[in-house]
Amino acid sequence: MTLTLTLADWGSLFLHFISLSLLSVGGAITTAPDIHRYLVDETRWLSETQFTASIALAQGAPGPNVLFVALMGWNVGLNAGGGLAGGWAAISLALWGVFITMAGMLIPSCTLTFVATQWAHRNRDMLAVKAFKAGMAPIVIALLIATGWLLTGSHDNPARDWPLWLVAAATTLLVWKTKTHMLVLLAIGALLGALGWI
């Protein structure tokens, strides 16, 4: 996939991610549907396969899941430079794409977080701050459990997916009740998946 991006195109890419940043409550992944609409459907700067692979790779590799944004920026830049065959020129464009998308995604939300939490920490004895933290505590704990549930529940074909549920449930029990290292569990999961057993 090869395309030409003007300076104005890069500008609009940056502005699009800037505009999504403050909407990403619950994590950058909540903006994925809109990114798909913009990059795949509207501008066609990214192919469907590149979009899906970016999310899959960011989830499989270590690091925060927001790196799917970096991978999409990388692919847009690479497409603009004619793919990996384009050599260093293409790689420079790809890195530029990473910078544009990640800066856009992170600068607004990081600024808000830093300013708001510094304020909250200075005023941590204020009733409103204490009440907010205490009131939200049971909600965010339930959210974590619900996230684990949803990640498993999105595979909702019992006949095919029961081994996945079993692995998720076994992992929950092992982490809760034992000190088994997470990397061991992840390696076992990847191996079972690679063998096609789950």
Next chain:
Amino acid sequence: MSQIPAAPSGLPMNAPRNKADLFISFTWLALQGFGGVLTVVQRVLVEEKKWLTQEQFVEDWAVAQILPGPNVVNLSLMLGGRFFGLTGALAALAGLLLAPTVLVLSLAAAVAGFAETPLAQGMLRGLGAVAAGLIAAVGIKLVMALDNNPMGRLTCMVLGSLTFVAIGLLRLPLAWVLLTLGPIASVWAAHCLKQRGDA
């Protein structure tokens, strides 16, 4: 260091030694985070580093969750900023993002096309199941952190169950759930704090 809150119930509290320590610790944390850093953040910051107690982690996580942006990114900014101000926040953020970005881009370049193969898809399926279990386990472990909650255990369980049903079963949008249950819970918590004489 005077800003570090004292630990309740005499738990040992550590603090990052300097900004380099923050940077390296967050790099190490991020590189262990297969399937998302959420799976390791509680174990590293609370159980290994002891930079936060279980209760403090839940409080900070609540804030990180409700602000826009990736949760772990928000948490790194909060912790770094609390210990060392703006440069501390940037050091923690850089630690969280730098090495994993280099790694994931190298992977993308090296294995172009691999992610679509059945083998890779199978591995991701397996990793995803384990990651789901890890995240649920973190949530279950943190339920203990509610013991000292001013609202009391029963109210906490009701709020938690409502949240789980809304998000996990009814699949309502996160923003709606946070914007309805959040204010109700906070107002009730304020009432309870006043009753307890904490205000």
